Amino acid sequence: MALVAVLGAIWIFFPDPAKDAGGKNRGDATADSKGTQLPPPPAPSVPIELHGAANELSDLVAKAGLTPEERIQGVGQLLYTYRQGFGGNPPGLNEDVVTALLGVNEKHTALLPKTCAAIRDGQLVDDWGTPYWFHAISSKQMEVRSAGPDRELFTPDDLTLE
Amino acid sequence: MNLIFRRKNEPSRRQFMVQTGCAAMGITSMVNTIAHLKLMQGALNAQAPPSGYRALVCVFLNGGNDSNNMLLPFSGTARTDYEAGRGMLTIPVNNATASLNALQLNATNIAECDPLGGYLGTLGVHPKFNHIKTIFDEGDAAFVANVGTLTYPGVTRANYPTAPKPPQLYSHSDQQVQWQSSIPDRPFTSGWGGRIADLLDPLHNPSSGNASMSISISGVNSFQVSPTGVVAPYVMTSGGLVSLAGYGTNYTSAVNDPNILFQAANYKTAEAGRRLQAFENILNMSHASLMENAYNGVAMNARLTEGMVGTALQGTVGTTAGTTTLDTYFNNAFTGTGLNVNNDFTNQMKLVARLIAGRAALGNTRQIFFVQHGGYDTHIAQIPAGSNTAGHTGLMNYLNCTLKGFADAIKGPEVGNQWDNVTSFTASDFTRTFTANKTDATAGSDHAWGGHTLIMGGSVKGARVYGKFPVLKLGNSGDPNTIDATTANRGLWIPSTSVDQYAAVLARWLGVSDSALDDIFPNLPRFVTIPNIISGNMDFMNA
Numbered sequence: 001m002a003l004v005a006v007l008g009a010i011w012i013f014f015p016d017p018a019k020d021a022g023g024k025n026r027g028d029a030t031a032d033s034k035g036t037q038l039p040p041p042p043a044p045s046v047p048i049e050l051h052g053a054a055n056e057l058s059d060l061v062a063k064a065g066l067t068p069e070e071r072i073q074g075v076g077q078l079l080y081t082y083r084q085g086f087g088g089n090p091p092g093l094n095e096d097v098v099t100a101l102l103g104v105n106e107k108h109t110a111l112l113p114k115t116c117a118a119i120r121d122g123q124l125v126d127d128w129g130t131p132y133w134f135h136a137i138s139s140k141q142m143e144v145r146s147a148g149p150d151r152e153l154f155t156p157d158d159l160t161l162e
Numbered sequence: 163m164n165l166i167f168r169r170k171n172e173p174s175r176r177q178f179m180v181q182t183g184c185a186a187m188g189i190t191s192m193v194n195t196i197a198h199l200k201l202m203q204g205a206l207n208a209q210a211p212p213s214g215y216r217a218l219v220c221v222f223l224n225g226g227n228d229s230n231n232m233l234l235p236f237s238g239t240a241r242t243d244y245e246a247g248r249g250m251l252t253i254p255v256n257n258a259t260a261s262l263n264a265l266q267l268n269a270t271n272i273a274e275c276d277p278l279g280g281y282l283g284t285l286g287v288h289p290k291f292n293h294i295k296t297i298f299d300e301g302d303a304a305f306v307a308n309v310g311t312l313t314y315p316g317v318t319r320a321n322y323p324t325a326p327k328p329p330q331l332y333s334h335s336d337q338q339v340q341w342q343s344s345i346p347d348r349p350f351t352s353g354w355g356g357r358i359a360d361l362l363d364p365l366h367n368p369s370s371g372n373a374s375m376s377i378s379i380s381g382v383n384s385f386q387v388s389p390t391g392v393v394a395p396y397v398m399t400s401g402g403l404v405s406l407a408g409y410g411t412n413y414t415s416a417v418n419d420p421n422i423l424f425q426a427a428n429y430k431t432a433e434a435g436r437r438l439q440a441f442e443n444i445l446n447m448s449h450a451s452l453m454e455n456a457y458n459g460v461a462m463n464a465r466l467t468e469g470m471v472g473t474a475l476q477g478t479v480g481t482t483a484g485t486t487t488l489d490t491y492f493n494n495a496f497t498g499t500g501l502n503v504n505n506d507f508t509n510q511m512k513l514v515a516r517l518i519a520g521r522a523a524l525g526n527t528r529q530i531f532f533v534q535h536g537g538y539d540t541h542i543a544q545i546p547a548g549s550n551t552a553g554h555t556g557l558m559n560y561l562n563c564t565l566k567g568f569a570d571a572i573k574g575p576e577v578g579n580q581w582d583n584v585t586s587f588t589a590s591d592f593t594r595t596f597t598a599n600k601t602d603a604t605a606g607s608d609h610a611w612g613g614h615t616l617i618m619g620g621s622v623k624g625a626r627v628y629g630k631f632p633v634l635k636l637g638n639s640g641d642p643n644t645i646d647a648t649t650a651n652r653g654l655w656i657p658s659t660s661v662d663q664y665a666a667v668l669a670r671w672l673g674v675s676d677s678a679l680d681d682i683f684p685n686l687p688r689f690v691t692i693p694n695i696i697s698g699n700m701d702f703m704n705a
Contacts, residue, residue: 088329088330088333089330089333091329091330091331091332091333092331092332092648092650092654093332093595093608093609093648093650093652093654094650095648095649095650096648096649096650099323099648099649104323122649133599133608135541135608135609136330136332136333136334136609137333137334137335138330138333138334138335138336139329139330139333139335139336152600153542153599153600154541154542154600154604154606
């Protein structure tokens with residue numbers, strides 16, 4: 001009871017710092033202060049740094065002599081590495097995934113060099129030159145599909161990785 | 163007076179107290195006190211006096227509904243852009259086979275949702291939306307165009323790479339959670355339905371013996387998660403009550419009348435009856451430990467709600483076993499379609515209609531239901547040739563017939579015509595890419611962002627399209643109104659209306675006061691100036 005009384009007194013007599021700041025606890029549905037938060041300023045233009053393992057990661061998806069299966073496994077490894085560094089998969093379709101892998105991300109770090117041979121017209125392509133198909137199931141789970149030798153998605157010769 | 167400078171993202175004193183209190187003491191009087199303070203504050207905020215019955219029905223279209231073909235341009239420049247961009251997924255307007263053509267809407271406010279002025283000619287709906295078109299034209303349904311998860315306004319194609327955006331866009335599970343929480347820029351703690359329930363329940367459902375205000379017919383969901391746990395959702399299936407295991411279907415092995423709880427004379431003398439009696443006797447005990455009491459309370463509340471829900475459903479059972487009089491409305495809506503009326507989604511909606519019919523047994527004047535229609539992740543064969551039941555065609559067909567059956571049931575005498583008091587609305591992970599992912603008949607679409615929603619009910623200001631329709635131009639067309647988000651040029655529309663704006667209008671209709679809106683939707687003030695939440699062509703509900 002004494003603890004409750006002390007905490008109650010703190011609650012009543014000391015205002016919420018968020019209220020002092022003239023804003024609401026962002027995302028706190030029980031905050032009692034009203035106000036509008038301005039969006040953060042645009043991120044300053046920061047040069048993109050190439051990750052130390054970028055060339056090694058590039059080899060996983062672009063090195064000559066890899067089988068299609070090894071190559072799609074390399075895409076999985078690339079996404080795994082991205083998740084380790086960023087907490088989730090790169091969002092979006094193939095072009096957006098490549099954009100993030102090339103360093104347009106919150107850490108301005110490229111996991112692939114721009115010269116990666118598996119990138120064509122801004123998309124990551126498979127053994128047959130067809131862009132991989134990315135299906136974001138969750139932040140940690142991504143289905144990757146290669147259209148296979150017939151270059152046609154969703155046919156029996158597709159290669160898939162989840 | 164702020165004695166301590168907090169770094170960004172550090173919890174406030176209040177948050178710290180709640181969190182550490184919970185962590186250190188579990189369910190204690192301290193936490194109960196805080197919870198009750200919140201409830202008292204909620205009751206004070208919800209100043210509108212209780213009046214009549216109102217229910218919200220969230221129809222979640224799981225997988226990402228391609229709303230580009232649910233609501234589409236029927237004529238005008240937008241139609242030209244639609245046909246240029248949709249490829250294999252184009253819904254025609256003048257095909258020789260009339261049943262394939264979009265249905266023109268008699269929308270009365272096209273100019274208000276027009277993004278350019280003169281861009282939209284007329285609008286139409288999916289060919290299978292004949293019932294929805296009728297309900298819309300009668301003034302009892304409306305669409306809100308291009309709604310989606312947003313953290314801040316002002317995202318454009320130009321600033322897309324650096325603008326603040328919801329995390330994990332285009333991911334199923336993340337976008338489902340964000341749609342149902344409305345707070346995409348914070349870790350999930352509660353759903354907006356759960357927060358509404360926490361706020362309204364003390365004032366509108368004050369009786370101690372009532373059922374939960376939040377009922378899900380489709381399992382556990384994020385939408386109804388309560389921030390305090392005070393209004394725990396009651397979860398059912400389309401098959402009805404989820405009874406405790408081991409006592410037979412609906413307790414027939416254990417009791418004479420499943421709708422009577424805790425009555426000694428009601429237990430059967432068989433082993434199952436004795437076991438249930440012992441279990442319920444334990445539930446009725448008081449414990450010295452608050453933790454034990456709280457744990458007991460969860461099971462007790464579930465059992466009590468089960469009894470009340472059972473009673474509510476009992477009142478709608480028809481003369482034939484397994485049928486209800488309300489089923490007739492759904493059967494009629496499905497007549498001649500070739501669709502199976504006894505599918506899971508339709509059965510969910512039948513149960514909602516029955517629970518509204520039996521609302522007196524539930525004891526609530528405010529109710530929030532959650533149902534789910536699955537299968538919307540249409541990456542392939544979205545428009546299967548010659549099929550009314552498969553692909554997106556089938557989904558629209560089922561949705562159309564089910565909502566028609568539900569509307570007629572709610573209007574019927576068995577429910578006491580609650581049409582003005584029940585509002586159904588759709589939500590979905592996201593809409594889908596405007597462009598198709600293939601160039602043959604097996605084409606589908608991929609994950610996108612902003613999309614259209616449907617609202618239905620007697621209180622809807624219908625025959626209108628709200629929000630702002632997207633400009634259907636792909637890529638960096640030079641048109642400043644192009645809202646295609648990324649370099650992929652697939653037609654991922656940046657939402658022009660946030661989930662917060664959409665949900666706030668529904669919340670206010672249910673009874674949330676203007677002063678409490680940003681407690682429920684903390685990001686709402688970023689998009690509108692409260693109380694003017696209908697700005698941006700969002701005045702879609704009557705008071």
